Amino acid sequence: MTTLTAQATLHTPRFILRPVARTDLGRIEHYAADPRLAQNTPRIPHPLPPGLIAAFIERALSDDRVEDVWVMDGGAQDGSEVMGVISLMRLDRNQSEVGYWVAPPFWNTHVASDAVNALVAGNPLGNDTMFAAVFHDNPASAKVLTNAGFQYLGDAETFCLARNATVPTWTYSRKL
Known part of the structure; x- marks a missing residue:
C-alpha cells in the first residue's frame, strides 16, 4: 500500500478546513445524529449506530485511507467549532468525489459554499476533475456546486441509509 502524505489545512475568510481529529468525535456524532442532516447524506444512517463515527474518523486517519x-x-x-465536514474520495484517473455536510445551526450561512470553493481552489489531491452528487430534494446543495463552477452531468440514483430508500440525484463535475 502507498503511504499517503499529510492533509493540508485550507483557509477561508471565516473558518479553516483542517484534517479530522479524534477529538472531533463528540461534536460530529452530535450533528450526525440529527435526522435532518442524515437524510441529506447517503452514508449517515438514522438512528446513528454506536461506534460509526469513531470508525469513520479512524478510517480518515489511516495511512491507507x-x-x-x-x-x-x-x-x-482553539479548534472547538465543528461546523461541518467535507471530504474527497479518491477515484481512478486522478479524480475525486466531493462529499460534504453542514451542521444544521450553520445552514443558510454560506459555509458549504466557502468550504467547496476552498477545496476546489486548494485542490489538495492535485485532481484533474472533481465530481459531486446531491439529492433532488436538496437544491441548496446543488446551488453550492454550480456556484463553485461544477457543471451538471445528469441524473442518477443513490441509496440513502437514513431514508432506507433509493433517492434521485443530480451529478456534477468540475475540471481543474
Missing part, C-alpha cells in the same frame, strides 16, 4: 476528510472549523483559535 481512500478518503481525505476535513472539518469545517469555525473556532480557528
